[in-house]
Amino acid sequence: MSTQERRRRERETREQLFIQTAQDLIRREGLLHLQMSRLAEACDYATGTLYQHFSSKEDLLMAIATEDLKRRATAFEPIPGLPATSRERMLAVVLTDIDFISSHPDHFQLLQYVSTEVIWASASLERRQALVQAGAPISEVVSRVVADAIHAADLVGIPSLRPVEIAAGFWCLNTGMHTLAHTHGLLEAYAVRDPYALLIHHGHALLNGLGWQPLVDTGNTRAVIDEAERIRALLVRSANPESPAVTS
Amino acid sequence: MSTQERRRRERETREQLFIQTAQDLIRREGLLHLQMSRLAEACDYATGTLYQHFSSKEDLLMAIATEDLKRRATAFEPIPGLPATSRERMLAVVLTDIDFISSHPDHFQLLQYVSTEVIWASASLERRQALVQAGAPISEVVSRVVADAIHAADLVGIPSLRPVEIAAGFWCLNTGMHTLAHTHGLLEAYAVRDPYALLIHHGHALLNGLGWQPLVDTGNTRAVIDEAERIRALLVRSANPESPAVTS
DNA sequence: TCCGTAAAATGAATCAAGTTCAATTTTGCC
DNA sequence: GGCAAAATTGAACTTGATTCATTTTACGGA
Numbered sequence: 401m402s403t404q405e406r407r408r409r410e411r412e413t414r415e416q417l418f419i420q421t422a423q424d425l426i427r428r429e430g431l432l433h434l435q436m437s438r439l440a441e442a443c444d445y446a447t448g449t450l451y452q453h454f455s456s457k458e459d460l461l462m463a464i465a466t467e468d469l470k471r472r473a474t475a476f477e478p479i480p481g482l483p484a485t486s487r488e489r490m491l492a493v494v495l496t497d498i499d500f501i502s503s504h505p506d507h508f509q510l511l512q513y514v515s516t517e518v519i520w521a522s523a524s525l526e527r528r529q530a531l532v533q534a535g536a537p538i539s540e541v542v543s544r545v546v547a548d549a550i551h552a553a554d555l556v557g558i559p560s561l562r563p564v565e566i567a568a569g570f571w572c573l574n575t576g577m578h579t580l581a582h583t584h585g586l587l588e589a590y591a592v593r594d595p596y597a598l599l600i601h602h603g604h605a606l607l608n609g610l611g612w613q614p615l616v617d618t619g620n621t622r623a624v625i626d627e628a629e630r631i632r633a634l635l636v637r638s639a640n641p642e643s644p645a646v647t648s
Numbered sequence: 649m650s651t652q653e654r655r656r657r658e659r660e661t662r663e664q665l666f667i668q669t670a671q672d673l674i675r676r677e678g679l680l681h682l683q684m685s686r687l688a689e690a691c692d693y694a695t696g697t698l699y700q701h702f703s704s705k706e707d708l709l710m711a712i713a714t715e716d717l718k719r720r721a722t723a724f725e726p727i728p729g730l731p732a733t734s735r736e737r738m739l740a741v742v743l744t745d746i747d748f749i750s751s752h753p754d755h756f757q758l759l760q761y762v763s764t765e766v767i768w769a770s771a772s773l774e775r776r777q778a779l780v781q782a783g784a785p786i787s788e789v790v791s792r793v794v795a796d797a798i799h800a801a802d803l804v805g806i807p808s809l810r811p812v813e814i815a816a817g818f819w820c821l822n823t824g825m826h827t828l829a830h831t832h833g834l835l836e837a838y839a840v841r842d843p844y845a846l847l848i849h850h851g852h853a854l855l856n857g858l859g860w861q862p863l864v865d866t867g868n869t870r871a872v873i874d875e876a877e878r879i880r881a882l883l884v885r886s887a888n889p890e891s892p893a894v895t896s
Numbered sequence: 897t898c899c900g901t902a903a904a905a906t907g908a909a910t911c912a913a914g915t916t917c918a919a920t921t922t923t924g925c926c
Numbered sequence: 927g928g929c930a931a932a933a934t935t936g937a938a939c940t941t942g943a944t945t946c947a948t949t950t951t952a953c954g955g956a
Contacts, residue, residue: 403923431766432769436914445935448915448916449933451914452933457913457914509764509765512763513765515827516764518761521680532836535837562839564840568846569849571828572827572847572850577816579763589780590813591812598809601817609854609857610857618857618858696906696907700904705944
């Protein structure tokens with residue numbers, strides 16, 4: 401019976417090896433040049449062994465995207481418990497996403513690619529479900545932040561809109577800006593200089609427009625930047641709970 | 649000399665035939681199943697002839713996306729001249745985009761696909777430039793709407809934000825909602841019922857948050873819907889300038 | 897009208913890469 | 927140590943995009 405278990409662990413370990421090596425290859429040579437045979441070789445396995453884990457190349461790509469998405473979701477977890485106002489927590493959502501995507505530039509592009517009809521349809525049902533599931537915790541966290549704000553009366557609930565639909569607005573703004581930032585030719589065409597500073601600005605505008613208290617003066621660029629840095633520090637602290645005493 | 653010109657026209661006609669037939673095939677059988685040889689056959693040409701026009705399959709896809717994008721851009725043209733308030737014109741931008749994407753469901757997915765690193769890198773420089781160029785008029789129109797609003801004092805300009813950067817916020821919201829609406833599994837995961845009603849709502853919230861006058865009470869769902877219908881009617885009228893007298 | 901040349905079109909052959917599977921090797925157990 | 931089952935291997939297969947030697951067509955001058 402322990403044999404069974406060890407086998408499963410070894411299999412899992414090897415799958416991680418394939419996924420991580422594939423990520424390395426993609427980082428190094430680009431998604432375009434990823435080849436199944438070369439990936440297998442890089443891992444010292446035969447090509448066929450790859451297909452013990454992934455039903456197709458698209459399946460593999462989706463597995464990579466899913467791994468990253470799980471890590472991305474983890475970054476959101478501490479937010480509902482953050483010692484801050486509900487509005488600051490919502491800003492924390494935006495900042496967390498910005499920072500994750502900024503430090504994982506390949507992730508967003510891969511996610512865009514596998515979300516494409518062509519790739520999506522070529523992957524197995526299990527992988528597709530796993531990808532959707534990996535993203536679900538994020539919308540749950542953000543919805544909770546919205547629900548908490550309504551509960552705290554920082555935000556007046558509108559009967560026709562559930563928390564998840566408010567959350568979706570920020571999802572759109574964020575995803576849209578990632579798209580703008582990562583799609584070739586777009587930043588240049590729009591002549592947008594600093595997409596993520598812009599995202600924070602529009603995020604505040606949307607928060608203000610929803611009447612999310614306390615309102616922020618978006619014209620005061622200094623204050624907006626300072627607040628973002630303050631929330632970032634809070635996020636860093638919550639990510640390393642055992643860090644030494646805070647210094648001012 | 650007329651021979652030269654006729655040749656060029658014939659060539660252009662044939663390219664359009666290829667592009668339109670390819671669109672038909674995609675609509676009928678999906679992007680996944682588009683094959684160069686079958687497209688050529690469907691047009692009664694040899695496979696090699698396709699490559700007189702498109703350097704690769706990706707090149708062809710980009711050409712299709714570009715054609716659609718040109719048509720999409722055309723839909724925005726009348727907006728700056730619309731007899732309406734600046735805020736209504738901005739709403740017209742959002743509605744025009746919603747309606748175009750709704751009636752061209754394949755367009756957005758194809759555009760997403762060709763914007764992908766993998767496909768982008770496989771297309772020729774000319775096609776990539778053409779795609780970017782085809783989208784530029786849209787951002788120009790929207791920027792003009794923003795600039796006009798500032799000029800009319802409906803919107804207080806912020807020194808650090810140029811009109812195009814305000815426009816980009818709406819681009820993000822729109823593109824994000826299209827993504828949410830068209831990406832498999834997302835609508836279900838977010839449990840969003842009517843993405844485009846939601847987009848209109850958040851669009852108003854963003855407008856309010858930017859202080860774009862006159863502010864709209866987003867809680868008044870009836871009024872929001874009615875206004876959208878009114879603007880849609882205005883758009884239809886401006887698209888068919890020779891239509892018979894308006895009936896109330 | 898006919899001819900020769902240049903341009904265009906053709907589609908079978910080539911190529912690349914993902915996928916399969918018969919043969920081989922390894923593993924776990926008696 | 928030996929055997930059956932499971933896992934691994936990598937060469938062969940498959941699919942479909944791309945090429946290019948050959949054929950056909952178009953054009954302009956005699």
